[in-house]
Structure formats: C-alpha cells, structure tokens
Amino acid sequence: MSAREWVRPEVRALTAYHVPDPGDAIKLDAMENPYRLPPELVDAWLERLREVPLNRYPDPAARQLRERLRRWLQLRPEVEVILGNGSDELIQIFLLALAARDRVVLAPEPTFVMYRMIAQFTGMRYLGVPLRGGDFGLDLDTMLAAIETERPAAVFLAWPNNPTGNRWPREQVERLIEAAPALVVVDEAYAPFADDSLLDAVGRWDNLVVMRTFSKQGLAGLRLGYAVGPRDWIREFDKLRLPYNINALTQASAAFALEHMAVFEEQAARIRAERARLSTALGAMEGVEPFASETNFILFRVPAGQGRAVFEGLLARGVLIKDLSNQPGLDDCLRVTVGTPRENTAFLQALRETLAAERA
Ligand SMILES: Cc1ncc(COP(=O)(O)O)c(C=O)c1O
Structure with a gap:
C-alpha cells in the first residue's frame, strides 16, 4: 500500500518544481513586475474588494x-x-x-x-x-x-x-x-x-x-x-x-x-527601457554575452565554467537571479529579471564585483 507501489511511475520520476526562498535578497529570479499598484489606486481597489461576498x-x-x-x-x-x-x-x-x-x-x-x-x-x-x-x-x-x-x-x-x-x-x-x-x-x-x-x-x-x-x-x-x-x-x-x-x-x-490598464502599460514601458539599459551594461562587461530579449528578463552567458560560481557570488552579495547553467544548451547561462532602476544597478554592481573576484 506504499506510494511507491501505487503512484504512477511517470509521477514518481518527476522532480517537484522548486521555488527558492529569496530571504532578504533582491528578487530578480521570477519575471515579476517590480512595481506595485500605485498608492492612489490601492484604496479604490480595496473598496472594490469590500463588495465581494x-x-x-x-x-x-x-x-x-x-x-x-x-x-x-x-x-x-x-x-x-x-x-x-x-x-x-x-x-x-x-x-x-x-x-x-x-x-x-x-x-x-x-x-x-x-x-x-x-x-x-x-x-x-x-x-x-x-x-x-x-x-x-x-x-x-x-x-x-x-x-x-x-x-x-x-x-x-x-x-x-x-x-x-x-x-x-x-x-x-x-x-x-x-x-x-x-x-x-x-x-x-x-x-x-x-x-x-x-x-x-x-x-x-x-x-x-x-x-x-x-x-x-x-x-x-x-x-x-x-x-x-x-x-x-x-x-x-x-x-x-x-x-x-x-x-x-x-x-x-x-x-x-x-x-486601469494604462498604469500597467506604463510600467511595462519603464521595464522595456530598463531592459535596454541592462542589456547595454551587460554587453560592456568583459566576458559577458547578453542575448536579445523581447521579455522582462535577459539571458546572459558568463565565462566558461563560471555559471554556478557567478550565481552564488551574486546571491552572497544579496541578489537572487536564476541559474540555468546546468541545463542542456545553456552552459554558463544565467537569467535576470528586469527590476527597478535601483535593483538593476545593484545587480550590475554585484555582477562586476563577482566577475572581478572570479578573475582574481
Ligand atoms: C512562457 C511562459 N508561459 C507561462 C508561464 C506561467 O505563467 P502563469 O503565472 O500565468 O502561470 C510562464 C512563467 O514563467 C512562462 O514563462
């Protein structure tokens, strides 16, 4: 009567979808929009929720x-x-x-x-x-x-x-x-x-x-x-x-x-502008290759063999992104979600420091 006996083999063969706990890190791992509902809309939204039975x-x-x-x-x-x-x-x-x-x-x-x-x-x-x-x-x-x-x-x-x-x-x-x-x-x-x-x-x-x-x-x-x-x-x-x-x-x-879609469209425009800034900054870093993006994230490649170490170096400096470096076709690739200008600047600084530490 064990799970091993009864759960379908294709289910047992799966690994559960893992979502890391970000702790206090700047969270740039999950393609979220970094902007919240503007304060002037929050009250109107809460009023609307008040009516929900x-x-x-x-x-x-x-x-x-x-x-x-x-x-x-x-x-x-x-x-x-x-x-x-x-x-x-x-x-x-x-x-x-x-x-x-x-x-x-x-x-x-x-x-x-x-x-x-x-x-x-x-x-x-x-x-x-x-x-x-x-x-x-x-x-x-x-x-x-x-x-x-x-x-x-x-x-x-x-x-x-x-x-x-x-x-x-x-x-x-x-x-x-x-x-x-x-x-x-x-x-x-x-x-x-x-x-x-x-x-x-x-x-x-x-x-x-x-x-x-x-x-x-x-x-x-x-x-x-x-x-x-x-x-x-x-x-x-x-x-x-x-x-x-x-x-x-x-x-x-x-x-x-x-x-209120205009609010979300304006946020998306800001994210696109920041994406361009991030991509240019990544491209200017020695050994870093950013790939073209029409999303709210950027995939980039770091020097051979350094993928995991760069991910960990960023995390140690308080920035969580996504490590894809062990996936087929994505050697040394990491994925960063576009955040607020401040978050992106913090990420770029942490990446510069991490790459320098790897070179040393
Ligand atoms: C291509 C693609 N489709 C769908 C989803 C899932 O979206 P949802 O939050 O609506 O389940 C994602 C999330 O990362 C995605 O990248």
Missing part, C-alpha cells in the same frame, strides 16, 4: 471579467476565451483534454519547463527539438520533420521564449501552425514586452490558440491566465476546467485592473 462561490463562468477582457482585447464574436488559475493551469487543461498514451507534445528546447512537466504527468510523450546554438533560433526543418513523423497532439511555442528571451520570426511560427495536425499553443506570456502578437490571427487557423497571463504584467499574485481560440477547441477545454477555478478576489481584482 466571500460567503458565496465565485461566478463559475467569471462573466463580468471575461466580458471586460474580451472588450480590452477587442475579440471578434467567433473566438472564445477561457480563464485559468495562471496559464500553468491552462496548459494542464489542454493536455488533459488531449492526453492518450503515446500521443506526443512537441516544443523547441530550452523552453518553459511546464510544457514538459505537464506532458509527463498527463502520461504523454514529450519531444523537445533543440534550438540552434548561438542565437536560440528555431531549427525549422527539424521542427517540420518532427511534426510530420510524430504527428504531435500539441505544439507549444513560447513567443517570445522563456528562458532565452528571443522571439522567432512570425513567418516561421506560421509555418509550424500550418504544418501541425492538431493544437498549436502560442504562449504570449511576455506580450507586454514584445513587438508582435498573434492574437489578431486567432481564427485564421482552426488549430491556433493564443495564451497569455496577467502574471508578468504586475499581477502574479492573482494567478490569472487566459487563452483565446476557436470556439470548438475552447468549449472542449472548458469541460475540464474546475467550476470555480478563478476565485472571487481574483475576478474582482482583475476586472478592476482592466479599468
């Missing part, structure tokens, strides 16, 4: 929130939207709907780890096609060949990609959507920081779903993701959504946020 279940269809979201996104009537407790939950819903033994989930690698993890725990076969070394571009021929031979039930394209930060050419993504026999999820988690979007192309192909999240935009604590797609796909997915997956406080808060 916590004794009642939330609206299972989140009608008001979905309607506001549709209006903000200017969705056409023929496309449908589904909400998730973070976009992580949406990935889980998609794969629960498609899972069958030997069905394949395909994605370029390295990419967002939840595609692989959820494929594994829904009992599907995950296939990662390596990105080109050097610039993390798509290996289009290999992707197309894999689509042809493996007939994947789902293809995930993080656009722009996490953890590399780049956005592949739109024509390449469109080629993959056209070639795929089944669902293609274009994950636009970083849309607020990117220069292009496929949202307005939803409906042009019957297999394209575009997914986004409120997390990177300043509302990670709410846990709210959404996906937009053709009605027949979204209606099937909706059957697997647990009835009250978006809690009442999140529904009210997100509806409130949608009335």
Whole structure:
C-alpha cells in the first residue's frame, strides 16, 4: 500500500518544481513586475474588494471579467476565451483534454519547463527539438520533420521564449501552425514586452490558440491566465476546467485592473527601457554575452565554467537571479529579471564585483 507501489511511475520520476526562498535578497529570479499598484489606486481597489461576498462561490463562468477582457482585447464574436488559475493551469487543461498514451507534445528546447512537466504527468510523450546554438533560433526543418513523423497532439511555442528571451520570426511560427495536425499553443506570456502578437490571427487557423497571463504584467499574485481560440477547441477545454477555478478576489481584482490598464502599460514601458539599459551594461562587461530579449528578463552567458560560481557570488552579495547553467544548451547561462532602476544597478554592481573576484 506504499506510494511507491501505487503512484504512477511517470509521477514518481518527476522532480517537484522548486521555488527558492529569496530571504532578504533582491528578487530578480521570477519575471515579476517590480512595481506595485500605485498608492492612489490601492484604496479604490480595496473598496472594490469590500463588495465581494466571500460567503458565496465565485461566478463559475467569471462573466463580468471575461466580458471586460474580451472588450480590452477587442475579440471578434467567433473566438472564445477561457480563464485559468495562471496559464500553468491552462496548459494542464489542454493536455488533459488531449492526453492518450503515446500521443506526443512537441516544443523547441530550452523552453518553459511546464510544457514538459505537464506532458509527463498527463502520461504523454514529450519531444523537445533543440534550438540552434548561438542565437536560440528555431531549427525549422527539424521542427517540420518532427511534426510530420510524430504527428504531435500539441505544439507549444513560447513567443517570445522563456528562458532565452528571443522571439522567432512570425513567418516561421506560421509555418509550424500550418504544418501541425492538431493544437498549436502560442504562449504570449511576455506580450507586454514584445513587438508582435498573434492574437489578431486567432481564427485564421482552426488549430491556433493564443495564451497569455496577467502574471508578468504586475499581477502574479492573482494567478490569472487566459487563452483565446476557436470556439470548438475552447468549449472542449472548458469541460475540464474546475467550476470555480478563478476565485472571487481574483475576478474582482482583475476586472478592476482592466479599468486601469494604462498604469500597467506604463510600467511595462519603464521595464522595456530598463531592459535596454541592462542589456547595454551587460554587453560592456568583459566576458559577458547578453542575448536579445523581447521579455522582462535577459539571458546572459558568463565565462566558461563560471555559471554556478557567478550565481552564488551574486546571491552572497544579496541578489537572487536564476541559474540555468546546468541545463542542456545553456552552459554558463544565467537569467535576470528586469527590476527597478535601483535593483538593476545593484545587480550590475554585484555582477562586476563577482566577475572581478572570479578573475582574481
Ligand atoms: C512562457 C511562459 N508561459 C507561462 C508561464 C506561467 O505563467 P502563469 O503565472 O500565468 O502561470 C510562464 C512563467 O514563467 C512562462 O514563462
């Protein structure tokens, strides 16, 4: 009667998703927006929350929130939207709907780890096609060949990609959507920081779903993701959504946020400006190679063999970023989230000191 005997082997084989405790460190590891709701909005938001009846279940269809979201996104009537407790939950819903033994989930690698993890725990076969070394571009021929031979039930394209930060050419993504026999999820988690979007192309192909999240935009604590797609796909997915997956406080808060999107857009513009400053400063450091980013983070490479030591040196100096240096294709790579100007300056200073100490 032990867990070993009964828990499915693919679940036992997983390692739990690890989130480090930041302690007092400057937290630049999780692609959060460093800015809080401006003080002048906090009172209005709290007033709104005062009206929420916590004794009642939330609206299972989140009608008001979905309607506001549709209006903000200017969705056409023929496309449908589904909400998730973070976009992580949406990935889980998609794969629960498609899972069958030997069905394949395909994605370029390295990419967002939840595609692989959820494929594994829904009992599907995950296939990662390596990105080109050097610039993390798509290996289009290999992707197309894999689509042809493996007939994947789902293809995930993080656009722009996490953890590399780049956005592949739109024509390449469109080629993959056209070639795929089944669902293609274009994950636009970083849309607020990117220069292009496929949202307005939803409906042009019957297999394209575009997914986004409120997390990177300043509302990670709410846990709210959404996906937009053709009605027949979204209606099937909706059957697997647990009835009250978006809690009442999140529904009210997100509806409130949608009335004030200019605030979040202005914060995103500040983050983009800081991203440019960080990238230039990183590029000017000896032995450091920053990669192009259309997200709110920057992937950068440090001198060979120093990845882990630089991560630890930064942490010892009070800055937590993400160490990716032991992952395939990411030797000596670290990922820093763009913070406030002060945080970024502290990070740059800590990095200079760490690199100097490594050289000594
Ligand atoms: C590409 C990508 N998609 C989805 C997510 C998850 O977002 P959420 O907070 O909505 O679950 C992340 C988070 O890092 C991400 O990088």
